[in-house]
Amino acid sequence: MKTAGIVERAGRPDFVAIRNACGVCAPLGACLAFRGLEGCVPLVHGSQGCATYMRRYLISHFREPVDVASSSFTEATAIFGGGENLKTALDNVARQYEPRAIGIATSCLAETIGDDVGLYLEQYRRKRVGRSLPEIIHASTPAYAGTQAEGFAAATRAMVARLAEGGAVSDSVNLLPGMISPADLRYLAEIMSDLGLAVTLFPDYSDTLDGASWSEYERVPEGGTPLASVRGMGRSRATIELTHGGAETAGALLETRFRVPRVRLDAPIGVRASDAFFDNLVRLAGGEVAGRHRRERGRLVDALIDGHKYVSGKRALIVADHDLLVGLSTFLDEIGMAPVLCASAARTPALAEALQAAARHSREPVQLMADSDFESVFEAAQPLAPDLVLGSSKAHTVARRLGVPLVRLGFPIHDRFGGQRLLHLGYRGAQQMYDRIVNALLERQQESSPVGFSYQ
Amino acid sequence: MIEILDARKAQVLRTGSDSQALVCDRASVAGSVSQRACVFCGARVVLYPIADALHLVHGPVGCAAYTWDIRGALSSGPELHRLSFSTDLREQDVVHGGERKLERALRELITRYKPNAAFVYATCIAGLIGDDVDAVCRHVAADVGFPVLAVHSAGFGGTKKDGYAAACAALEKIVGSVEAPTAPLSINVLGDFNVAGESWIVKDYYRRMGVNVVACLTGDGRVAEVQRAHTAQLNLVQCSGSMTPLAKRLEERYGTPWKRVSYFGLEDTAAALYEVARFFGGDELLARTAELVRGETEAVLPEIERCRAGLTDRRAAVYVGGAFKAFSLVRALRRLGMVTAVVGSQTGNRDDYEHLRSICDEGTIIVDDTNPLELARFCLEQDVDLLIGGVKERPIAYKLGIAFCDHNHERKRPLAGFVGMGNFCREVYASVLSPVWDLAPARAGRAAARATQ
Numbered sequence: 001m002k003t004a005g006i007v008e009r010a011g012r013p014d015f016v017a018i019r020n021a022c023g024v025c026a027p028l029g030a031c032l033a034f035r036g037l038e039g040c041v042p043l044v045h046g047s048q049g050c051a052t053y054m055r056r057y058l059i060s061h062f063r064e065p066v067d068v069a070s071s072s073f074t075e076a077t078a079i080f081g082g083g084e085n086l087k088t089a090l091d092n093v094a095r096q097y098e099p100r101a102i103g104i105a106t107s108c109l110a111e112t113i114g115d116d117v118g119l120y121l122e123q124y125r126r127k128r129v130g131r132s133l134p135e136i137i138h139a140s141t142p143a144y145a146g147t148q149a150e151g152f153a154a155a156t157r158a159m160v161a162r163l164a165e166g167g168a169v170s171d172s173v174n175l176l177p178g179m180i181s182p183a184d185l186r187y188l189a190e191i192m193s194d195l196g197l198a199v200t201l202f203p204d205y206s207d208t209l210d211g212a213s214w215s216e217y218e219r220v221p222e223g224g225t226p227l228a229s230v231r232g233m234g235r236s237r238a239t240i241e242l243t244h245g246g247a248e249t250a251g252a253l254l255e256t257r258f259r260v261p262r263v264r265l266d267a268p269i270g271v272r273a274s275d276a277f278f279d280n281l282v283r284l285a286g287g288e289v290a291g292r293h294r295r296e297r298g299r300l301v302d303a304l305i306d307g308h309k310y311v312s313g314k315r316a317l318i319v320a321d322h323d324l325l326v327g328l329s330t331f332l333d334e335i336g337m338a339p340v341l342c343a344s345a346a347r348t349p350a351l352a353e354a355l356q357a358a359a360r361h362s363r364e365p366v367q368l369m370a371d372s373d374f375e376s377v378f379e380a381a382q383p384l385a386p387d388l389v390l391g392s393s394k395a396h397t398v399a400r401r402l403g404v405p406l407v408r409l410g411f412p413i414h415d416r417f418g419g420q421r422l423l424h425l426g427y428r429g430a431q432q433m434y435d436r437i438v439n440a441l442l443e444r445q446q447e448s449s450p451v452g453f454s455y456q
Numbered sequence: 457m458i459e460i461l462d463a464r465k466a467q468v469l470r471t472g473s474d475s476q477a478l479v480c481d482r483a484s485v486a487g488s489v490s491q492r493a494c495v496f497c498g499a500r501v502v503l504y505p506i507a508d509a510l511h512l513v514h515g516p517v518g519c520a521a522y523t524w525d526i527r528g529a530l531s532s533g534p535e536l537h538r539l540s541f542s543t544d545l546r547e548q549d550v551v552h553g554g555e556r557k558l559e560r561a562l563r564e565l566i567t568r569y570k571p572n573a574a575f576v577y578a579t580c581i582a583g584l585i586g587d588d589v590d591a592v593c594r595h596v597a598a599d600v601g602f603p604v605l606a607v608h609s610a611g612f613g614g615t616k617k618d619g620y621a622a623a624c625a626a627l628e629k630i631v632g633s634v635e636a637p638t639a640p641l642s643i644n645v646l647g648d649f650n651v652a653g654e655s656w657i658v659k660d661y662y663r664r665m666g667v668n669v670v671a672c673l674t675g676d677g678r679v680a681e682v683q684r685a686h687t688a689q690l691n692l693v694q695c696s697g698s699m700t701p702l703a704k705r706l707e708e709r710y711g712t713p714w715k716r717v718s719y720f721g722l723e724d725t726a727a728a729l730y731e732v733a734r735f736f737g738g739d740e741l742l743a744r745t746a747e748l749v750r751g752e753t754e755a756v757l758p759e760i761e762r763c764r765a766g767l768t769d770r771r772a773a774v775y776v777g778g779a780f781k782a783f784s785l786v787r788a789l790r791r792l793g794m795v796t797a798v799v800g801s802q803t804g805n806r807d808d809y810e811h812l813r814s815i816c817d818e819g820t821i822i823v824d825d826t827n828p829l830e831l832a833r834f835c836l837e838q839d840v841d842l843l844i845g846g847v848k849e850r851p852i853a854y855k856l857g858i859a860f861c862d863h864n865h866e867r868k869r870p871l872a873g874f875v876g877m878g879n880f881c882r883e884v885y886a887s888v889l890s891p892v893w894d895l896a897p898a899r900a901g902r903a904a905a906r907a908t909q
């Protein structure tokens with residue numbers, strides 16, 4: 001059967017302005033990644049507001065303390081450079097938090113004035129020779145260079161670049177999953193453990209951003225990938241990277257600098273992508289997939305059959321970052337739904353190609369709007385009349401005006417409870433998402449029925 | 457023990473034992489993790505509720521994205537304020553300048569959304585790359601025939617307070633741009649933002665008193681109301697940190713007197729209504745006011761008394777944006793039988809903190825521009841049962857097993873007026889007396905510590 005394929009259209013056909021952005025800025029993603037390193041406090045080199053807005057955005061999603069320091073630029077800093085403020089900020093963060101590491105993300109302000117953070121750090125370290133300093137990591141993340149996804153990738157790479165060491169190859173495997181939920185991170189760790197694979201899951205903010213109630217105040221919350229493990233990443237026998245991240249990823253760096261072989265996979269979203277993920281793990285681990293994961297797959301396929309008529313032919317609008325967009329659209333195609341419009345703030349050139357697998361079955365073309373915003377997405381979606389929307393909380397206004405349900409996935413979840421506990425990956429994640437998609441459709445059908453009904 | 461940074465020590469005091477003035481009104485200490493945002497934030501929150509204006513953020517996309525639909529400032533009509541517009545400056549704009557992009561964006565958006573005014577927020581990058589935002593605004597304004605105003609709000613150009621001043625400067629340019637006769641018994645309410653519909657509650661009280669509210673700045677705001685604001689006989693300033701500069705300018709320009717008021721708590725709300733009645737005078741107006749205050753107070757008192765029974769002697773920490781809200785909260789908590797043990801603000805000035813000192817009990821910690829670690833330390837040290845603040849403060853409270861009341865942008869229930877006091881006490885009661893605290897490890901630790909004292 002010949003399918004209609006991918007049709008690329010302008011992300012913002014009528015406007016130079018952005019109207020309701022589909023993403024935020026790069027330093028936010030960097031802060032999130034920094035929270036996945038043991039004992040690390042993020043620091044945004046820029047105006048006080050940058051750090052505070054990012055904190056608020058992250059806190060509303062995770063419902064956890066998210067302390068992000070700022071170098072608090074003033075007028076003078078903007079004119080004469082941010083070196084002194086950055087050094088003061090580092091001193092103060094080190095004194096207050098006693099962190100193991102500090103992760104610096106540069107804002108567009110610092111980048112625009114041409115602050116040489118590398119030089120500042122050199123001076124800072126030179127002046128403090130002989131004193132024990134936290135690891136200081138710098139990621140260049142101007143807002144105009146991309147969204148949170150690019151910032152996340154840049155910080156992940158910067159941490160690996162700063163910390164990873166070479167040496168005799170160990171038995172360990174690096175797993176770089178990209179920007180996923182704490183629940184996803186825990187599930188990945190569980191899978192690796194079930195396969196008997198020694199793994200460095202990085203960055204891992206499952207505890208630092210989804211932790212237990214405290215008995216006393218934790219200045220730097222426990223958890224994160226141990227520093228020693230990140231140091232050992234250069235000695236690992238393989239890297240699995242589940243994020244596209246462009247050419248300059250942490251996995252690529254480990255490959256070129258330390259010759260760690262890399263397997264790059266799409267995020268394991270849906271049956272086939274999860275199969276590919278498990279196949280690769282089994283190849284590394286030897287043996288076979290633990291019975292309970294096979295049974296989980298079996299139950300998932302059973303559920304997809306049980307529910308197929310509820311979703312068959314239903315048409316969806318998806319708004320997400322590159323990784324989630326590719327994963328979700330492929331999953332929808334796999335279960336007989338049509339991802340009629342895929343939109344993203346992402347400007348990644350490979351997006352259209354990566355979406356090919358989403359157009360295997362639909363007779364309708366999959367329209368792609370990259371570098372888009374929510375108002376443009378709404379205007380494009382209206383004539384398509386989709387049956388539902390998949391996306392973060394920020395897609396709510398679009399779904400509301402389209403009059404269709406929104407299945408909330410990814411980041412951020414600001415208007416519902418439990419965003420940190422949403423599962424997206426693997427058989428278990430597919431099952432959870434599938435139940436929510438089916439029930440969203442059933443609920444709409446039931447509520448719009450003049451008589452209601454008691455069975456489905 | 458959490459250490460307080462040397463550079464911050466003068467911004468904390470304990471009433472009774474410390475007699476020096478609190479140091480405030482200064483830039484946040486680098487690396488201290490201030491709860492403040494920036495100049496842009498100050499300007500944006502004040503102008504945000506003007507619902508028929510276009511709000512365009514000129515800069516890279518972040519600033520607009522983080523402030524999309526961020527305040528629960530309701531509108532009874534247009535909702536243009538709930539859209540987030542950015543000129544999305546990128547690398548090539550940083551190199552070549554963003555003026556042409558700004559002009560094109562403005563014209564496109566004005567054509568599509570037909571606003572009655574446009575505010576262009578010039579954020580950090582706009583100024584750095586030398587964009588003449590004023591010139592672009594003047595140019596476009598000349599063509600469209602309504603106010604198109606640059607709001608200079610580079611984040612690094614000061615504190616949130618400087619953003620308030622930038623917003624006031626923009627508002628001042630709009631006030632008086634149409635002719636209208638002065639109405640009898642007329643007032644403006646400055647510094648109420650209609651979060652959760654609070655301006656409507658306040659305006660309804662004045663309407664029932666027979667007083668005309670010409671403009672609420674900026675709650676449920678409309679450009680035409682702002683233009684007519686000079687015709688009011690009295691300006692009431694609620695959020696005084698943000699709106700006092702405008703009240704002062706209007707006094708200079710039009711001779712309009714102004715008074716500080718607050719609509720949080722029974723006493724403060726009643727005082728705000730009586731203030732107006734006394735200003736205009738007349739037995740009838742006073743009688744109507746007294747009747748309104750009596751009726752409204754009687755309606756919420758039983759609920760307050762019910763909550764008070766469970767809250768008496770409980771201890772609270774308050775950390776809010778403006779100090780005037782803190783004054784009201786100290787009184788409102790007292791009405792509930794509670795003690796304010798920690799109180800602070802992001803933007804208070806010296807007079808504000810002296811006033812706080814005068815109304816707080818001995819042993820209260822007063823703090824300017826605090827950070828999460830300090831706040832956690834003060835909450836533990838003072839053994840509080842409740843923290844009042846915003847979203848950024850909430851997880852600090854919860855992680856430490858402390859109840860929480862959101863008194864910031866995201867509240868969904870109005871907390872202003874008499875009815876708001878009823879909501880406030882219900883919310884405080886529901887959180888402080890929740891059985892979940894019996895499960896919280898931090899609570900158990902604190903109870904044990906108290907027992908050994």
